[in-house]
Amino acid sequence: MGDPTPTNPQDETSTQPGASPAGWWGKLRDRANQLRSARRLSRWFNVDDDKVAEILAEVRQQLPTTEALLVGKPQAGKSSIVRGLTGVSADIVGQGFRPHTQHTQRYAYPSEDLPLLIFTDTVGLGDLAQATDAIITELVDDLSSSSSKGRILILTVKINDFATDSLRQIAVRLRQQFPTVPCLLAVTCSHEVYPPSQAN
CATH class of the missing domain: 1.20.5 (Single alpha-helices involved in coiled-coils or other helix-helix interfaces)
Structure with missing residues (x-):
């Protein structure tokens, strides 16, 4: 031990x-x-950037995108229609429109990469400086382009606007050339004709 x-x-x-x-x-x-x-x-x-681009291109081809062509004068409620259909705030809608052609601008919802809705807005309709024929030509070119997108014409008119000749001219020409494209007339700003005593 x-x-x-x-x-x-x-x-x-x-x-x-x-x-x-x-x-x-x-x-x-x-x-x-x-x-x-x-x-x-x-x-x-790890996903390759080229593979991501390929996947996005394939999804875009299969995406059921609808193009809404908004035809109307400024302040006729076109942006309100966009807000109502998308639920997006006025600030975002206002900033979302991008120049597309000389007389049109576009807003893709929810994103430019994968849009479900594309809103094409006419710019300057009813302005004396803008030729209605030029606007019609651009809309015809847009509608003539081969595309799998669904399309709809939305004509916006303020309820108290009676000077609608240019809008009528555009609608007639487009309907003659594209009878299969649905056309919706949206009469807007009805609150402007309420009696003063009636609440909005």
Whole structure:
């Protein structure tokens, strides 16, 4: 029953994992295996930009996009129609319209990349400086382009606007050339003719 044999610190370190060259190699091998696994895992979640573009192009072709051509004078309630159909605020709708041609601008909803609705708005209709024929030509070109999109004409007229000759001219020409495109007449701003005593 003597004192226990004193341990040599060198003996302890020699039995610890990693203290010998074999231990170091084992650690390196384990670490390399972990890195290989991580690389394999990252490949699963890594998507090539070209592949993403290809997928988006395919989705766009199959997306049931509808184009609504809004034909009407400024302040005739076209933006209100867009807000009503999309639920988007006035600020977003106002900023969302982008120039498309000289006489039209477009707003894609919910996004430019994958639109479900495209609103094409006539710019300057009823303005003496703008020629109605030029607007008609641009709308005809738009409707003539081959597309799988559904299309609808939405004519907007303020209830108290009786100067509708240019709008009527556009509607007649477009209906003659594109009888299969549905046409909707939206009479707007009826609240402007309420009697003063009646609440809006």
